[in-house]
Amino acid sequence: MKALLVMGCPEVAVQTSLVLYTSHLLSNIGCQVLIAGNNSALELTRMADPDGHYIKNTADLDVTIGDLAQKVFEPDICYVFIHNDAGVSYLATVNALISGEAVGVIFGREPQKLVAQCEEADLKCIWAKAVHNPSPLKSKIKTEVDRWSALTS
Amino acid sequence: MVCIDELNYEILLSKATYKDCSKFIRSKFKETYIIEPGFKLFEAYIIGVPPIYVAVADETVIFPYTKPCHGTFVLSIHSPEAAAKLRKMGKPA
Numbered sequence: 001m002k003a004l005l006v007m008g009c010p011e012v013a014v015q016t017s018l019v020l021y022t023s024h025l026l027s028n029i030g031c032q033v034l035i036a037g038n039n040s041a042l043e044l045t046r047m048a049d050p051d052g053h054y055i056k057n058t059a060d061l062d063v064t065i066g067d068l069a070q071k072v073f074e075p076d077i078c079y080v081f082i083h084n085d086a087g088v089s090y091l092a093t094v095n096a097l098i099s100g101e102a103v104g105v106i107f108g109r110e111p112q113k114l115v116a117q118c119e120e121a122d123l124k125c126i127w128a129k130a131v132h133n134p135s136p137l138k139s140k141i142k143t144e145v146d147r148w149s150a151l152t153s
Numbered sequence: 154m155v156c157i158d159e160l161n162y163e164i165l166l167s168k169a170t171y172k173d174c175s176k177f178i179r180s181k182f183k184e185t186y187i188i189e190p191g192f193k194l195f196e197a198y199i200i201g202v203p204p205i206y207v208a209v210a211d212e213t214v215i216f217p218y219t220k221p222c223h224g225t226f227v228l229s230i231h232s233p234e235a236a237a238k239l240r241k242m243g244k245p246a
Contacts, residue, residue, distance in 0.1 A: 007221075008221045008222075009221045009222035011222065037221075038221055038222070041221075061221065062197070062198070065191065065198045065200065066193075066198050068191065069191030069192075069193065069198045084221075084224070085170045085171055085172075085224055085225070086171070086200075086219050086220065086221050086222075086223075086224055086225065087221070088171070088202060089171045089200045089201050089202055089219045089225065090200060090219070090221070092190060092201065092202040092203060093190035093191060093198075093200045093201065096189065096190040096191065096203060097190060097191050117172075117202075121202050121203075
């Protein structure tokens with residue numbers, strides 16, 4: 001199974017930890033995980049995992065969107081990490097481009113506003129208010145990955 | 154790959170929400186089209202919440218352009234080729 005993790009702007013502290021944790025969970029159930037983001041977001045994750053325990057493959061975000069659009073890459077599950085309006089646009093785009101599931105992981109200071117945008121666009125998401133401490137989303141991510149894993153096994 | 158940044162573009166609206174950009178395009182331009190997410194324009198793949206509105210004015214294309222850290226912009230680029238592509242492949246709105 002192939003999984004894609006799409007990172008947003010890295011300005012909110014919890015994103016890197018959420019991505020590493022999600023990658024860890026997905027790798028443990030046998031997924032090949034590709035992490036996509038802009039250069040800064042990717043450098044943050046690579047530096048946090050210098051031996052590549054949790055991060056095996058990374059790719060530029062724009063190139064990845066192109067690969068999805070051209071069907072060069074077809075993930076079974078995609079988690080899009082969202083803390084701003086642009087993140088919802090990326091989730092909607094991925095959701096339209098893949099046949100697998102696309103799920104938003106929403107965090108930041110005002111997640112409710114973004115959750116409402118996702119609901120309006122019929123996009124799936126999990127969410128919690130989290131800026132510096134990723135704990136509010138930890139169990140939700142575990143539950144979500146378990147849910148998806150159960151559906152596919 | 155030719156990056157949008159390397160093209161001669163004009164910013165009509167900057168660092169806005171996607172919804173505001175969509176409203177801007179629909180309210181300011183008469184000839185509008187709907188494209189699918191991932192539509193290729195100038196070697197870039199357009200990001201957005203469907204329906205994605207773009208516009209054509211003579212030989213200029215107007216479209217939303219999203220960056221992860223800076224929100225969505227409305228850009229205008231003079232390009233007869235891109236205008237023809239949108240007229241051919243876009244769904245009239």
